[in-house]
Amino acid sequence: MKGNKEISSSVISRLPRYYRFLCELYNNGLKRISSKELAEIMGLTASQIRQDFNCFGGFGQQGYGYNIEQLIEEFAAILGLNELKTAILIGAGNLGRAVASQMSFEDKGFKLIGIFDCDPLYKGIKIRDIPISGDDSITEFCKGNEPDMAVLCLPADKAPDMVDLLVSLGIKSFWNFSHYDIHRKYPELNVANVHLSDSLMTLSFIIKNSTSGDNND
Amino acid sequence: MKGNKEISSSVISRLPRYYRFLCELYNNGLKRISSKELAEIMGLTASQIRQDFNCFGGFGQQGYGYNIEQLIEEFAAILGLNELKTAILIGAGNLGRAVASQMSFEDKGFKLIGIFDCDPLYKGIKIRDIPISGDDSITEFCKGNEPDMAVLCLPADKAPDMVDLLVSLGIKSFWNFSHYDIHRKYPELNVANVHLSDSLMTLSFIIKNSTSGDNND
DNA sequence: TAGATTGTTAATCGATTAACAATC
DNA sequence: TAGATTGTTAATCGATTAACAATC
Numbered sequence: 106m107k108g109n110k111e112i113s114s115s116v117i118s119r120l121p122r123y124y125r126f127l128c129e130l131y132n133n134g135l136k137r138i139s140s141k142e143l144a145e146i147m148g149l150t151a152s153q154i155r156q157d158f159n160c161f162g163g164f165g166q167q168g169y170g171y172n173i174e175q176l177i178e179e180f181a182a183i184l185g186l187n188e189l190k191t192a193i194l195i196g197a198g199n200l201g202r203a204v205a206s207q208m209s210f211e212d213k214g215f216k217l218i219g220i221f222d223c224d225p226l227y228k229g230i231k232i233r234d235i236p237i238s239g240d241d242s243i244t245e246f247c248k249g250n251e252p253d254m255a256v257l258c259l260p261a262d263k264a265p266d267m268v269d270l271l272v273s274l275g276i277k278s279f280w281n282f283s284h285y286d287i288h289r290k291y292p293e294l295n296v297a298n299v300h301l302s303d304s305l306m307t308l309s310f311i312i313k314n315s316t317s318g319d320n321n322d
Numbered sequence: 323m324k325g326n327k328e329i330s331s332s333v334i335s336r337l338p339r340y341y342r343f344l345c346e347l348y349n350n351g352l353k354r355i356s357s358k359e360l361a362e363i364m365g366l367t368a369s370q371i372r373q374d375f376n377c378f379g380g381f382g383q384q385g386y387g388y389n390i391e392q393l394i395e396e397f398a399a400i401l402g403l404n405e406l407k408t409a410i411l412i413g414a415g416n417l418g419r420a421v422a423s424q425m426s427f428e429d430k431g432f433k434l435i436g437i438f439d440c441d442p443l444y445k446g447i448k449i450r451d452i453p454i455s456g457d458d459s460i461t462e463f464c465k466g467n468e469p470d471m472a473v474l475c476l477p478a479d480k481a482p483d484m485v486d487l488l489v490s491l492g493i494k495s496f497w498n499f500s501h502y503d504i505h506r507k508y509p510e511l512n513v514a515n516v517h518l519s520d521s522l523m524t525l526s527f528i529i530k531n532s533t534s535g536d537n538n539d
Numbered sequence: 540t541a542g543a544t545t546g547t548t549a550a551t552c553g554a555t556t557a558a559c560a561a562t563c
Numbered sequence: 564t565a566g567a568t569t570g571t572t573a574a575t576c577g578a579t580t581a582a583c584a585a586t587c
Contacts, residue, residue, distance in 0.1 A: 112531075117524065117527060117528075118524070120523070120524070120527060121517070121519070121520035121521075121523040121524055122517075122520065124523065125501065125519075125520070146506075148505070148506065183527070183530075184523050184526050184527045184530070185526045185527055185529060185530030185531075186523070186526060188526075188530060190526070190529060198420075198424070199419060199420035199423050199424050200420045200421075200424055202416060202420070203415075203416035203417045203419070203420035204417075204518070206416050207415070207416050207417055208518060208519065208522065209519070210522070212519070213519065213522045213523050213526050214526055215522070215526070253529070254525070254529070277532075278525065278528075278529050280521070280522060280525050284342065288365070289363075289365065295525065295528045295529050295532050296525075296528075297521050297522070297524050297525035297528065298521075299516075299518065299521050300338070300339075300342075301421070301425060301516065302338070302342075302425065302426070302429070302430065303338035303339065303342070304338075304497070304514050304515075304516050305425065305427070305430045305432070305497060305514070306337070306338040306341065306401050306403070306430050307334065307335070307337070307338055307514050308471070308495065308497050308512065308513075308514035309401050309402045309403060309405075309407070309430050309431055309432070310334060310337060310400070310401045310402055311334075311495075311512045311513075311514065312402060312407060312470070312471070312495050312512050313400075313401070313402025313405060314329070314402075315494075315512050
């Protein structure tokens with residue numbers, strides 16, 4: 106990373122989208138692209154794209170633009186997609202099972218190695234060849250396998266104790282689908298939150314303001 | 323809304339979180355709170371909270387703070403949670419079924435009235451008393467029921483045609499779990515995107531930068 | 540009344556956009 | 564070489580924070 110300066114959260118939030126669009130362009134057979142063309146496609150300014158890319162290094166060539174394949178490799182490295190991280194899933198309810206079976210963890214450098222649920226109903230059922238185990242085997246499993254990350258798909262009321270346990274077992278990173286605010290107690294952990302209900306509330310807000318707001322002024 | 327001035331996207335993105343925390347405080351029996359206390363709990367500044375709240379009106383009282391119950395009502399109104407919006411779900415795969423069965427649409431003012439999937443495998447199965455129908459009945463259903471919103475849980479390659487169809491049937495709002503960029507073709511529509519893989523890539527980035535970055539400087 | 544805390548204006552900070560010299 | 568487009572610096576814009584008068 107260029108000079109190891111801190112990357113702003115605004116830039117970070119745009120990285121996955123860059124990667125996604127570049128992969129799509131590459132799959133469409135495109136070899137090179139200018140910041141101007143990419144800006145047009147992604148709905149950004151060319152200036153912003155060049156600023157963003159130059160947080161990490163000078164990937165382009167004056168008069169030519171950017172080589173898409175090279176850019177994809179650079180972004181994969183920036184995002185750490187090639188570095189293997191092991192993950193376990195906590196909570197095998199509807200959402201947990203959907204995430205376990207649909208998400209391509211491998212493409213992002215994660216390998217799902219264990220699934221756990223407190224409900225004995227699920228015990229033994231396999232998802233992608235991984236059997237669902239009981240909550241009581243989490244400690245032993247973590248001591249033996251030292252997973253790097255935990256996907257939290259459990260109710261908010263069970264999350265605090267579970268996070269305490271997982272942190273005590275050495276897990277430092279969480280993909281958090283629960284409504285428990287991990288950073289408040291553990292600001293040093295790596296956390297990405299997915300708040301589906303927040304997203305649906307945002308849509309409700311957008312709808313309300315498009316219908317009631319546009320009428321008058 | 324105060325003066326009907328445009329609300330910035332920064333403020334909008336914080337609204338659901340305010341609502342969530344206020345509800346939690348209320349459920350814990352708290353009656354009032356100052357911006358300073360709320361800032362402490364949510365990890366924000368008191369100044370920002372007062373600025374945010376005052377985009378919508380003066381809900382507080384000098385020397386006292388804010389009445390939590392009143393605040394919750396105001397936010398529910400701001401977010402449009404009390405205005406009924408009908409919704410259909412397109413795609414009853416793992417993720418679609420999880421969303422249909424777990425998400426409390428009602429709390430956000432949405433009512434799920436139809437579920438559709440192209441795969442005849444799911445035909446007739448009910449989720450929350452709503453039977454899954456075939457894709458071929460979408461047109462008739464929409465003409466009869468005029469749903470306000472569609473939840474898109476289908477593969478990106480099927481999304482463009484489906485959005486074209488739904489837009490032609492009068493749907494103006496989308497909760498989009500697919501990787502298809504609806505706003506590019508229809509900038510006037512109401513869209514909230516959920517990009518799970520973007521979120522996981524962001525976590526990968528955070529992990530990479532916490533481990534490799536913190537060593538040296 | 541005195542103390543507390545808001546609502547709001549002003550100051551600061553950071554992010555985005557514009558401009559342009561460097562250079563392929 | 565001439566044209567194109569980058570990398571980077573400067574200008575602008577917007578969001579956050581600080582300050583304080585208003586007032587409960």
